[in-house]
Amino acid sequence: MFRLFAIGLVLLAGWTVYLDAVVTDRFEGRRFEVPSRVYARPLELFEGASITAGALERELQLSGFHKGAGEKPGSYQRNGGRFLISTRGFSFPDGDEPARKVSLAIAGDRVREFSVVKGKAAPIIRLEPARIGGIYPAHKEDRVLVELGQVPALLPATLMAVEDRNFYDHFGIAPLSIGRAMLANIRAGRIVQGGSTLTQQLVKNLFLTRDQTLLRKANEALMSVLLELHYEKDDILETYLNEVYLGQAGTRSIHGFGLASQFYFGQSLRDLDVHQIALLVGMVKGASYYNPRRNPERATERRNLVISEMEQAGLIEPGRAARARGLPLGISERPSYSENRYPAYIDLVRRHLARDYREEDLRSEGLRIFTTLDPAIQYAAEFAVTDTVPRLGGSESLQATLVVTSKDSGEVLALVGGKDPRFSGFNRALDANRQIGSLIKPFIYLSALQRPERYTLMTPVLDKSFTLEFDDGRRWQPKNYDGEERGEVPLHKALSHSYNLPAVRVGLDIGVDVVAETLMAFGVDTPISRYPSMLLGSVSMSPITVAQMYQGLATSGFNTPLRTIREVTDASGKALSRYSLEVEQVADPAAVHLVQYAMQETMQEGTGRSAYNTVSRQLTLAGKTGTTDDGRDSWFAGFSGDLLAVAWVGRDDNGATALTGASGALPVWSRFMAQVPQHGFSPVVPDGVNYHWVNTRRQALTDEYCDNARLLPFIAGSEPTQTVSCSGTLERRIRGWFEGLFQ
Amino acid sequence: MKIKTTFRAGAMITLLALAGCASGPGGGIYVPVGAEPAKAPEPPRTSGGEGEAPVWRKSEQPDVEPAEQKPPRTSSPSYSEAGDGLSPAALSLVREADGLLRQGDISGAIAQLERAQRIAPRSAEIYFKLSEAYVASDQLGSAEQFTLKGLSLAGNNTRLQRAGWLLLADIRRARGNVAGASQAEARAAAL
Numbered sequence: 018m019f020r021l022f023a024i025g026l027v028l029l030a031g032w033t034v035y036l037d038a039v040v041t042d043r044f045e046g047r048r049f050e051v052p053s054r055v056y057a058r059p060l061e062l063f064e065g066a067s068i069t070a071g072a073l074e075r076e077l078q079l080s081g082f083h084k085g086a087g088e089k090p091g092s093y094q095r096n097g098g099r100f101l102i103s104t105r106g107f108s109f110p111d112g113d114e115p116a117r118k119v120s121l122a123i124a125g126d127r128v129r130e131f132s133v134v135k136g137k138a139a140p141i142i143r144l145e146p147a148r149i150g151g152i153y154p155a156h157k158e159d160r161v162l163v164e165l166g167q168v169p170a171l172l173p174a175t176l177m178a179v180e181d182r183n184f185y186d187h188f189g190i191a192p193l194s195i196g197r198a199m200l201a202n203i204r205a206g207r208i209v210q211g212g213s214t215l216t217q218q219l220v221k222n223l224f225l226t227r228d229q230t231l232l233r234k235a236n237e238a239l240m241s242v243l244l245e246l247h248y249e250k251d252d253i254l255e256t257y258l259n260e261v262y263l264g265q266a267g268t269r270s271i272h273g274f275g276l277a278s279q280f281y282f283g284q285s286l287r288d289l290d291v292h293q294i295a296l297l298v299g300m301v302k303g304a305s306y307y308n309p310r311r312n313p314e315r316a317t318e319r320r321n322l323v324i325s326e327m328e329q330a331g332l333i334e335p336g337r338a339a340r341a342r343g344l345p346l347g348i349s350e351r352p353s354y355s356e357n358r359y360p361a362y363i364d365l366v367r368r369h370l371a372r373d374y375r376e377e378d379l380r381s382e383g384l385r386i387f388t389t390l391d392p393a394i395q396y397a398a399e400f401a402v403t404d405t406v407p408r409l410g411g412s413e414s415l416q417a418t419l420v421v422t423s424k425d426s427g428e429v430l431a432l433v434g435g436k437d438p439r440f441s442g443f444n445r446a447l448d449a450n451r452q453i454g455s456l457i458k459p460f461i462y463l464s465a466l467q468r469p470e471r472y473t474l475m476t477p478v479l480d481k482s483f484t485l486e487f488d489d490g491r492r493w494q495p496k497n498y499d500g501e502e503r504g505e506v507p508l509h510k511a512l513s514h515s516y517n518l519p520a521v522r523v524g525l526d527i528g529v530d531v532v533a534e535t536l537m538a539f540g541v542d543t544p545i546s547r548y549p550s551m552l553l554g555s556v557s558m559s560p561i562t563v564a565q566m567y568q569g570l571a572t573s574g575f576n577t578p579l580r581t582i583r584e585v586t587d588a589s590g591k592a593l594s595r596y597s598l599e600v601e602q603v604a605d606p607a608a609v610h611l612v613q614y615a616m617q618e619t620m621q622e623g624t625g626r627s628a629y630n631t632v633s634r635q636l637t638l639a640g641k642t643g644t645t646d647d648g649r650d651s652w653f654a655g656f657s658g659d660l661l662a663v664a665w666v667g668r669d670d671n672g673a674t675a676l677t678g679a680s681g682a683l684p685v686w687s688r689f690m691a692q693v694p695q696h697g698f699s700p701v702v703p704d705g706v707n708y709h710w711v712n713t714r715r716q717a718l719t720d721e722y723c724d725n726a727r728l729l730p731f732i733a734g735s736e737p738t739q740t741v742s743c744s745g746t747l748e749r750r751i752r753g754w755f756e757g758l759f760q
Numbered sequence: 761m762k763i764k765t766t767f768r769a770g771a772m773i774t775l776l777a778l779a780g781c782a783s784g785p786g787g788g789i790y791v792p793v794g795a796e797p798a799k800a801p802e803p804p805r806t807s808g809g810e811g812e813a814p815v816w817r818k819s820e821q822p823d824v825e826p827a828e829q830k831p832p833r834t835s836s837p838s839y840s841e842a843g844d845g846l847s848p849a850a851l852s853l854v855r856e857a858d859g860l861l862r863q864g865d866i867s868g869a870i871a872q873l874e875r876a877q878r879i880a881p882r883s884a885e886i887y888f889k890l891s892e893a894y895v896a897s898d899q900l901g902s903a904e905q906f907t908l909k910g911l912s913l914a915g916n917n918t919r920l921q922r923a924g925w926l927l928l929a930d931i932r933r934a935r936g937n938v939a940g941a942s943q944a945e946a947r948a949a950a951l
Contacts, residue, residue: 061879063849069793111871126792141849141879425881426874573912575905583874595867598874598890599902600909610839617837636791637838658788658882697788699838701882701915708839728836 033239040243043223044256053384055366056146057392058428058583059109062102062119063141066128067659067694070098072393073123077102079147079392090116098123101134107145110387110584110592114143126694147392150357152367152379163275163286165255171291171332172274173254175298178330179323181215185250189216189241216241218301219257263297264304271304281309283349283439291333292341295323309346317346360441361434362390365561366581368447373594374585383588388581389428394421394660394693398431399438401689406436409666409681415674417666417685418446420564424661426598427568427577432561443669446560450543451650451667454554454643455515455678456563457536459570459612461524461552462512464535466608468527469735474509474611475713478519485525485549495521495553498644498677507713509729512615513623515642517553524552538603540565540576554643563654564663570612571639571656573700574604606703607732613639613700614730616655624679625655631687637697638690642678649673651681658696662686705733717741788838842915843882850880854889866897884913884920888927895931904931918951925951 060068060076068076077093078084087094087101094101099122106116117136122129133139151162165173177184183191191214198212213221220240244253262270263277271280277297278286284293299319300307309316321342328338357363366388370379378384398419406417421431434444443449465472480503485493497517511519524532529552533545536556545556558566561579569576577600585594616639619625624642632638640655651666651674666681668674674681702708710726712719716737719726723743846854853876860869870893877886887910894903907928914920925948933941 061849061875063847063879065847065849066879067790111868127790140852423878423881426878428878572909575909575912592867595871597870598877600887600905602905602908606912614837614839621837633791635789637788639837692793694790694792696790697838699788699840701840701843701913703912730839 033243036236036240037243039224040220040240041247044244044248053152053379053382053386054148055150055152055363055386055388057149057388057390058430059107059114059143059146061141061143062121062128062131064128064131066131067126068123068128068393069126069694070095070100070123072396073100075396076144076147076392080145081147087118102144103135104142105145107143108590109143110385110586110590110595114145117142146387149359149388149390149392150363152363152370152386162259163255163273165251165258168258168274168286169289169294171327172286172289172294172298173258174330174332175294175323175327176215176258176301178326178332179298180218180301181213184215184254187214187216189243189245190214190238213237214241215257216244216253219253219260220244222260222262223256261301262304263300264308281348290341290344290347291327291337292320292324292344293347295327295341296320296346299323309348313346313348320346357441358439359390359395359432360439361444361446362388362395362429362432362581364434364441364444365429365432365447369581369596370585384593385586385588385590386582387584387586389423389430389583390581391430395431395433397692398433398662398689400692401685402433402436402438405685405688406666409676409684412668412672412674414668414670414672415666416445416669417664417682418449418560419665419685419689420446420560420663421689422564422568422579422661424568424571424656424659425577427579428583429561429564429579429581430660445665445669448559449665449667449669450557450559451665451671452555452557452645453563454645454650454652455517455520456567456641456643456652456654457532457552457554457556458512458515458520459616459641460535460539460566461520461527461532462508462615463570463604463608463612464527464531465508465523466611466732467605469608469732472508472523473731473735474507474614474729475711475716475731475737476508477505477716478508478511479522480504480506480511480516480518482518483522493549495550509611509615509618509713510623512612513618515619515624521549521552525549535604536566538576539567539569540578554645560663560665563652563665564661567654567656567661567663569603570609570616571661572600573606573613573703574602574609575600576603577601607706610700610703610706611730611732613698616640617698620655625653625683627679628655628683628687628690631684632691635697636690636695637699639698640686642683644677644679647673648676648681651676652678653682653686655686656698657690658698660690660693660695662689664689702730706730707733707736709736711737712741715739715741719743788840840915842917842920843884843913844880846876846880846883846885850876850883850886853879854886857889857893861893861896866893869893869896882913884910884915884917884924886910887913888920888924891927891931895934900931900935904928904935907931922948922951 074095081091083092085092085094087103090103090105092103101118101120103118104116107114115137118134119132119142120134121131133142194212217237220237224240259273259275261274262272263274264271264280266280271277274297275286278284278289282289282293296309296316299322302319306312307316307319324338324341327333328335366386370386398421402417402419406415409415417436419431419433420429422429432446434446480497482494482496482502495517502518506516506519529547529549532552533547536545541558541562543558543562545551548555565579568579580596582596584592584596586592617637620628620638620640625640628638636657638655638657640653643650643652649667649671652664654663664682664686666676666685708728708730710719710721711717711729712723712725713727714725717739718737719741720743853872857869857872857876860872870890873886873890873893877890880886887906891903891906891910894906907924911921911924911928914924925944929941929944929948932944
């Protein structure tokens with residue numbers, strides 16, 4: 018008997034040691050897989066910084082600041098345009114930003130009266146950057162890991178009130194509860210009560226199968242005690258919050274409150290209200306039985322029961338409980354799987370990271386990734402797309418993308434991958450390769466204008482149809498969009514009005530290869546066809562490639578590689594990689610300046626002029642429309658003094674639409690530009706460029722107040738030598754002066 | 761060693777330029793969104809100016825011919841004679857970068873200069889300072905490109921132009937491009 022007992026004891030001891038190894042191994046593995054954290058760019062605050070009061074408040078909230086008196090770190094106070102902000106301080110890769118209290122006013126969409134009230138004085142400070150996502154460990158399912166310190170305190174409190182009141186006091190199992198449950202089960206003749214502690218539930222979730230056998234129960238109890246021996250209560254609770262099973266989406270299971278909050282409410286856990294917390298906690302008992310989408314009545318009943326328990330436990334006031342019980346479930350229509358607010362942007366970040374990091378390191382090493390995303394710009398970009406696309410008319414299947422970069426740094430500030438910016442599917446901004454149409458024309462004319470002895474902005478080019486016959490007998494006869502032919506037009510007008518025939522003629526004169534080389538110099542890394550039809554944009558590119566290509570036009574011929582990441586550090590803050598600003602001169606700044614002139618003219622007189630229906634006239638802009646056959650692609654690429662944006666509108670199936678670049682993409686683009694405070698485009702005149710008043714029809718210098726006088730930039734030496742004066746000189750001059758005087 | 765002393769001259773000049781610089785008129789005008797956007801499409805204008813002149817035109821330089829000063833006659837494409845000056849915020853970052861550079865923390869200096877570049881992207885001085893930092897880290901190719909970028913924003917500011925061309929000459933010589941260096945020097949001398 019004794020021997021049998023001794024053998025049993027040894028076996029039990031061995032079994033316990035085995036279980037202990039299992040418990041610690043699995044638990045550690047789960048706990049220490051820390052996802053990489055992705056941050057937006059930090060907001061820099063200084064006298065004159067460009068931001069609206071609304072955008073500043075949104076930014077503060079996104080960075081986790083609370084509205085209040087602005088005295089405690091991490092809080093702010095707003096009175097109209099006045100802000101008092103107490104920052105928390107943050108450890109950036111390039112140094113620590115101490116906690117400070119700053120006072121400022123927003124007037125005319127700029128920061129004014131900036132001063133540091135408390136803390137180290139500085140003319141410029143950085144806010145803690147907003148966390149915009151993570152790259153999570155995936156055990157076949159996405160996870161939105163939460164930390165105990167970040168969840169609303171009501172959640173664990175409710176969970177304990179409902180599931181395990183003595184969680185902080187027991188040692189893993191609660192014999193009394195088990196006894197009670199057994200009694201109830203015996204009375205009922207079946208299993209009606211669990212009596213499991215949170216620890217036991219976690220053990221069951223992590224290590225065991227779902228069947229209810231005695232042996233399994235014994236293992237569960239033993240492992241629970243072992244888990245409690247090794248780990249703190251808070252660690253166990255945090256892991257529970259991230260492990261608990263809360264639903265099913267097809268073959269994927271929904272684990273953890275963070276993901277469930279997204280899945281059911283489309284909201285972040287920290288923003289949940291009382292009735293939503295109650296529902297999630299209620300679902301712990303049976304996620305499928307109480308599924309609020311399938312069984313809303315049952316779920317509501319269960320939720321209200323939890324609310325009553327919260328009230329009884331003193332977690333909420335009776336009034337608040339009553340209000341919460343009266344609320345609808347508030348389930349989002351469509352399940353959303355990730356806390357990732359910016360799926361298209363994070364997708365681009367991941368692709369950039371993939372060049373230097375292994376996927377498993379990103380998922381588990383707790384790296385900190387500092388991106389260039391500007392939440393205010395992203396907000397404006399998403400709004401422009403979601404607000405404009407439904408108004409464009411036509412088919413439901415119309416899609417749109419918008420890429421926004423910082424003109425001089427090449428940082429990608431915002432990315433919208435489709436008309437539903439939260440949808441993390443096909444990322445059109447990166448993967449939709451579409452013909453670019455007339456977006457190619459600035460590069461044709463740039464190639465030409467780099468030969469000032471042959472081409473100036475004034476050079477007459479022929480707007481007249483012609484037929485190109487290839488060796489194999491095929492014929493190509495390009496046409497203008499409107500079918501008209503205008504004879505001789507000055508080059509600047511041919512570009513600003515996007516006439517096809519002069520563009521093809523100039524392109525053929527310069528050479529298709531030369532144009533292709535220009536495109537490659539400007540950063541196009543996709544193959545470019547060398548057929549003449551490429552001169553009308555039969556080359557396909559993604560919106561992000563177009564943005565890269567236009568970067569050089571916007572910055573006077575300096576190719577600036579697009580970046581989404583500034584820095585990557587390890588979990589302790591040690592820098593791993595820096596992605597620095599790079600510039601490379603790829604074209605003659607003088608020739609680019611001339612193209613920029615015509616692209617400004619596009620906005621003022623040409624195909625882009627309807628932008629000023631939406632945008633203030635004060636904002637000088639430059640840009641280019643693009644349309645492909647049957648309106649399959651509607652493009653607009655353009656820039657201000659600060660920003661470059663590329664908009665595309667079309668259908669995924671490449672079907673025809675009734676849109677042109679000006680009626681599809683331009684409204685999206687202008688809607689975006691109109692919402693962002695910024696500087697107008699006003700390029701510095703490069704060395705070797707001079708402005709002259711000219712009469713383009715007569716190909717001659719003329720007087721400022723003559724009819725048809727236009728102030729055009731010329732590369733030194735290419736300006737006309739002849740001068741024409743206009744008739745009725747004196748009278749006209751006097752009139753001209755008065756016009757100026759009485760404006 | 762010789763390269764270092766040569767560059768010191770360039771750096772000095774850049775510093776001098778920085779010390780003397782003030783916020784110029786440059787760049788495009790700032791347009792807040794608070795301003796009421798135009799409600800109806802405006803026809804392209806043939807005459808008449810806007811409320812505020814975005815830039816001074818060559819023919820309208822007040823110090824040359826004050827009588828000619830008037831708003832732009834047509835809504836014609838805009839241009840500037842010079843890039844932007846440095847705001848106190850940007851200047852403080854540049855000074856911080858200078859300090860880091862002196863301590864030999866080149867990547868720290870570049871990080872601060874890139875911060876400055878983001879808030880003052882049209883200021884030639886920042887690009888010259890970046891060039892200086894890349895010279896210090898012996899990345900002369902990058903240094904040359906940043907100098908060119910700075911020069912593209914120097915406009916009619918002869919002090920900045922001279923600093924830029926001399927810096928470029930130094931860098932080109934260090935890279936073994938003697939002809940390019942002489943060319944840059946000639947440009948500086950011609951100012």
